[in-house]
Amino acid sequence: LERTFIAIKPDGVQRGLISEIISRFERKGYKLVAVKLVVPTKEFAMQHYDDLKGRPFFNGLCDFLSSGPVLAMVWEGQGVIKYGRKLIGATAPQNSEPGTIRGDLAISVGRNIIHGSDGPETAVAEIALWFKPEELLSYSKVTDKWLYE
Ligand code: GTP
């Protein structure tokens, strides 16, 4: 099954939104297969956001991501990469629909509380950047058969 990298950024952790955000992915039916709380170094943050290098907000973004604990996660499920982005909502919270995580819980683009991989290739790369292979679990749940036909 497909896997994606999801991270609750320092603002989401500080605002006490960990359980709220995990709950939304969990209730949808996705399976948590890896999780850890880490303070990334600035160098690590720069690697994570490497594709945005050169943008005017890049430095501030990397300072911010490395400013405190981040909850790094891998979620698994059919279509989780694309639909996970739908649950998260548009990058700028003023454009995020109500009902999405950013739409319901955030106001500004530089404090949009959550990250999600934007495609299959970035999902693979980000999971490999943030987690060692042995940190990724494979397990079954009794609900699996009630989620998939
Ligand atoms: P992520 O899931 O965090 O990768 O967000 P995204 O995929 O919706 O957006 P993108 O990858 O383009 O940008 C990464 C992050 O940079 C965003 O989540 C924002 O926090 C930040 N960002 C993007 N555009 C802007 C901007 O115009 N100004 C500022 N201050 N931050 C921005």
Ligand code: MG
């Ligand atoms: Mg992105």
